[in-house]
Amino acid sequence: MIMTYIQLFFEFFKIGLFAIGGGLATLPFLYDIARNYPWFNESTLADMVAVSQSTPGPIGINMATFAGFKAGGVIGSIIATTALVMPAFIIIIIIAHFLNKFRESKQVEAIFYGLRPTVTGLIAVAWFEVVNISILILNKFINSKSLVNMFDYKALILFIVVFLLSRKSKKHPALFLLIGALAGIVLKL
Secondary structure, three states: OHHHHHHHHHHHHHHHHHOOOOHHHHHHHHHHHHHHOOOOOHHHHHHHHHHHHHOOOOHHHHHHHHHHHHHHHHHHHHHHHHHHHHHHHHHHHHHHHOHHHHHOOHHHHHHHHHHHHHHHHHHHHHHHHHHHHHOEOHHHHHHHOOHHHHEOHHHHHHHHHHHHHHHHOOOOHHHHHHHHHHHHHHHHO
16 A cells, blocks of 8 residues: 555656646646556546536646545545645745746746647647547547547537537526536436
8 A cells, every 4th residue: 555655646746746737737647647557547537527627626636636535545635635736835935935036037937938838738638638538439430430430429419509508698607517517417327
């Protein structure tokens, strides 16, 4: 169990260190964990993304807590969640200490400017992974070579309907999250 705790710590510390951009930027790292560890699988990750989008709290924190609990119970969830936020905490302490130097540094400004494409790429990969699991069925398409088998039509129709309704309505977004969640539950049955 100690080895599991160490692995949880290092994997989620790495996510906290390199997933600049927050929530969706953590998804490529979480998919990597799903492929390499038995803590959760890609299907569970897709469900957790859906739940995380409709509940308070960042995706990364929710997934760290969930994966940590699955891997090592309450202690595992504490370790994974702490490891995820630790890099940001350390960086903030360092920046606060040197705030005046960082505030006017051209090098720091250039670094953050250079990070923008990286964050965009991480979010684009995360978006593709979510679409791939929720709407596309690439495995069926690859096996059959037929475009008809490429989509989960119930999920695609649900996405289009909720998207169009949310664009034309002035209702609170939580209402559309609730509608989407309920429709997803009914369609999954």
